[in-house]
Amino acid sequence: MAVGTVLGQGLVFSPLVLGQQQRSPELLSYGQLLKDMEAGKVLRIEYDPMQEVARVTYKEDGNASDTTDSPSTDSPPTDTPNPTASPAAVNLANIKTVVLFADNPELVTLARDNGVDFAVSPTPDSDVVLSLLANLLVVGVILSLVLVLLKRSGGAANQAMNFGKSRARFQMEAKTGVVFDDVAGIEEAKEELQEVVTFLKQPEQFIRLGAKIPKGVLLVGPPGTGKTLLAKAIAGEAEVPFFSMSGSEFVEMFVGVGASRVRDLFRKAKENSPCIIFIDEIDAVGRQRGAGIGGGNDEREQTLNQLLTEMDGFEDNSGVIVIAATNRPDVLDSALLRPGRFDRQVTVDLPTFQGRLGILEVHARDKMLDSSVSLDSVARRTPGFSGADLANLLNEAAILTARRRKEHITLAEISDAIDRITIGSSLTPLLDGKKKRLIAYHEVGHALIMTVLEHADLLDKVTIIPRSGGIGGFAKPVPNEEVIDSGLYSRAWLRDRMVMLMGGRAAEEVIFGRDEVTPGAMGDIRQLTNLAREMVTRYGMSDLGPLALNDNEPDSPMGRTWMSPRPDYSESMAVNIDHQIRALAQQCLNEARRIVGENRGLMDRLVEVLLDQEELDGEEFRRIVANYTAVPDKKGTPNALLPAWITESPSSPL
Template identity: 60%
Template structure:
């Protein structure tokens, strides 16, 4: 039990909708008489639902800090023991202590450890976990009145929780704590940059644009990695270079040993330039941020893209453009070196491309089969037990149609990718020469060189002296 968490809503950023919901809970705890006067009851429980690292635990502590009430925190797994009855006893003790400190908050993290759907265990329902859950259900809405005790719980798997736990009267509210959008990421970066010395050229809004899909925990880790990198390099401030390197490290892995000059290095250069050219010349794709031959993780080279908008909604055109860009590396290998010289370097690209194409057909209804979902939700559930028990009711004919549609999308994209490579061979050769010399090309340098060779692209890029110098070398 913490009498004061020391955390307020000012320490929580990027999840404004969830904060608004919880401001009401704080008002309940501070001035219950205001709501009692109009016949309102304090909610018994609030369930926080969202991916890992989005700030569910931090938000719970902030509610207790704002309200100035005691904060009981524990994990769902702490109830469970090998001895039957111990978990139920701990639940009773927890609520007895909480009632003595009323009004207060009880926070149960990872409640799915104890709140899983009953009846899925082997050997009947009389096991320790189910007894613990039964006691929790009784305490939250049983014969005893728990006035002033609000239960907060967090989980990233709400679909496996018992329906009796989720009904009104126990968890009256479910608050979604999702991944932050671009504005939310910028606010989170501001919070985690307060105690760090940033160079004046560092723009948090640009960093927020470069980190789609990052959670609050990942953004905090990003700024910490950048600070460690700046210290290692003997700098007194964090520059954009440290932040860029930290993003690359988090997404792709640690920097590997640079390749020596040779056939493999040239092949990787053509592969990466193939990705970048096909992405740039296909309408709907995000712009290239940089192309590099510096290995990271399992990748021998990398092409980075910068999202134009927050990728919460993606169009059919954008998905198809990603498939064309993903096949650009393999297309470059085949056109330039010949089919016998194709390598295993495109294995990851092909896996990603196939997954996108299959989702277009089966989940998003973006094929000639029609606008309907072709996969049972239980089959694609994150719960292993549900996936094992689910029956796939798809007919053989429909499975064949799906495979044919996926194959058609990928073949069409591959033909477009090969056409881009054939039509821009001079530009690709020049780009590869520059990339082999510099090992990293920025997006502006790449687009500038491509614009000098491609009539289709030349009107979209302003030339500068540095790019002309690169081309004329």
């Protein structure tokens, strides 16, 4: 308040003082005032203690001696004015201004002795106004804060009252913008879910035959295959009230809240039946009860128990269909999966070739594709891609097209987008040097063995352009879609793949010597060891015979525990397993060394071409190899296939 007062004085009083001085330019000294008072020249003094100035009015016949001349002797005498007359009635030329000090006792005494009218006339005190305004401002701020706190406390009280309420998003008529025509690649799942839509829209034809509407449908599949998209399509097709929420929204830190939300959700659903309840990622609340070390979570288990009761308990909930999605069906409680709760389990798997083609056609509707782009060829190049991967592929291709300032998406952008998604974005090529030549021999070793072995996959491309993630180059095969989809890996295919994995290490040893071997084959060796262990312990493809020696995985849905399971075979058998794995790995390395050694001249020729062009496609690579040695015809794999993606790329991070 003191600061405000001082500022107010500086802003308000100073102009007043300046105004007074401008209107009364004739200033009188304090000593001269005392002399004039003793001489009887002063008529009136008005003292302003706020500004510490005095307004002195002189008699008409007694002007200040230092500012005016003496009156003429021949001038007619004038009457003495009334001492109590108003200053306004006095000639303004007889008014002077004197700056005074804070205390002036002699001035008051002298005025009383000489009959001078002395009056105190303070100017209005603006400090009071400023203080009042400042106080009002502070009070206003305090009241505003109090109102905000009251509003928040009221909101918290309302939130506490609604703590157990369901947080499901509700739509009376679901307008998701998605119908079954927008979902492709999962035709089997669409057919099963189409019956659910028919149940909701035309239930009489099923009720007439005694059929009951299914209570629950569980969508199971890997991430990105379109489970949530299917739920949106069901809501868009059925045109019934639609509740949607995530499994994690049921669970809170307070015990009982999740169960209360389940009850509230089903209560609202029954009031709006027939309707659909969609629970995404139901494994967050539907895990097996009592699983894992230390027991289960009380809140999650109570929520699950309430969900089980609501789906199939004493109360009837006809007309309410629960659709749930998860990519972890192995962790769900068995009581949740029994008939009467989730009557149907619809598998939404990775799309096949025809499925990928349909998905690409859906996502290419709003893309400016060049006329030379064949979605059929793109679908053949992308085995193992999910629906989300294919959507991302076309989006990345569109981004690359815009970056390159092209009008239409061409096959070059799609090819670069595939490499960007599966391997990484390309970096600046390496300068010529020993490192670049070593990477070239390493990748050519992979590509050459991939080309000359009969059961190996077809080569797509080999490059020494580095990629993000520490990849100096890669040799990418065209995967055999039949093998990948069916999972039927022959012993010959596995063995040729293991030899191909050792092609980079073999090229380094043969060309540069064992002392110049680098850690670039680290990833290849890891894949080789895993394949060899699977062949020995699970596939029965070793001298140990058809024995399952790695079949003691824990059945707990929580995964592996912190305690290592005890093997179900003897220590001598463990030694034999290690010997078999090492023998397989060594045989594959020796075979790779033999192929590289027998084709040393071809290796040098391929490396020179690769160093010059930095990237070779499979067709050109096979033409060069065919001039030196026979190239086997890969049965079931057309040579004209364009590049494709493989889940585990054999490229080594040099």
